[in-house]
Amino acid sequence: MIQIKLHPHAFDPLQSIQTFQQQAEFRAAAYGANAIFIGTMRDFNQGDDIVAMHLEHYAGMTERQLQDLTEQVLTQYPVDHVLIEHRVGDIVPADAIVVVAVWSAHRKLAFAACRELMEALKRDAPFWKHEVLADGSRRWVEHNTAG
Amino acid sequence: MIQIKLHPHAFDPLQSIQTFQQQAEFRAAAYGANAIFIGTMRDFNQGDDIVAMHLEHYAGMTERQLQDLTEQVLTQYPVDHVLIEHRVGDIVPADAIVVVAVWSAHRKLAFAACRELMEALKRDAPFWKHEVLADGSRRWVEHNTAG
Amino acid sequence: MSIKVLFFGSLKEQINKAQVLVDYVEPLTAAQLWQQVTGKEAIPNTVRVAVNQSYSDASTILHEGDEVAFFPPVTGG
């Protein structure tokens, strides 16, 4: 399964994983290895206190691009299931931004697929972060670092 | 924080992570990156159906070794928090065996620390798997594969 | 028929436009569309181009009804 979802409101990534695993197609005894990455909004960036953030996205292309990059990663790292959920809209520190979870029979494959999916998402998924600093000023985050 | 726990009975790794994050020392807006690996018992191994397993361990050395290997990994990958929980005793397919979770401000560091902790655990933590096959016969798992 | 042009992130603020409809006159490349809409010369190296919601490039030939987006480096995740 490939499951991709955008959240306009706060979400709980651990709950998302649990819900994913409750589906009929999910056979827990088949996988063995589950690698997960959860990204959360920090209250600091580049030496400044950040009090809020707007996560802009390109509606339509985002979903399509996440699907495409997942299919691309799966050709090289054929894990059994992929769950990707990403927040959009106005968020505050400690809110979850992204969860990428993969399930495989093999630990090495699970780790590699999870990492590659996060790198591909950071590189190509059309989201843009607009930070609100403690003094009320706003700035666009200019680019993601390679992981 | 370094938190290490052995479970003599079934445990829910997602619940363990949630409980860990509810501690006073855990400041969710500080980390940004949370990498998790969850290992689950499969119902097959080396071409055979496995119906149950006993997880033997060296009580005392296990806890000490997990603590030591974590401190060792942290010298190279200084993440903020590490949670390691591992099942012992009699288990059945789909039961969680292990969870390794790390929190850091940096995604690359979180991924690397989580993977290294799992590799160190697989290589050095004194656990031994004794499988029960579908025909009732038993066998020791001979060695872990490198990840 | 027209082409829908979208801008995102900091580029949207620099161009001071989020969405524009332009008349389609063939042949038209993404680079020509950029010049027409922004009044600027070449598409900067850091600006990415998507045609019909897939990554594309400056030399792509556009067609009637296409949706074309220009945006700065993405910063999700």
Added chain:
Amino acid sequence: MSIKVLFFGSLKEQINKAQVLVDYVEPLTAAQLWQQVTGKEAIPNTVRVAVNQSYSDASTILHEGDEVAFFPPVTGG
């Protein structure tokens, strides 16, 4: 005083012992202890040695009251 010797995993079954107490006679290395308890020659390459719950090796000099463990490759996680 004595030394406590522990075996784990498949080795416990091969040796047919889980725990043995042996009298301490100095000097004694882990390799000599292995010979004394198992009746076998050298410690096999695949067998790991722990002294007082820390990884050690065949040449380690043992002391009164030590806890020594021999076990096969670990298979946790």
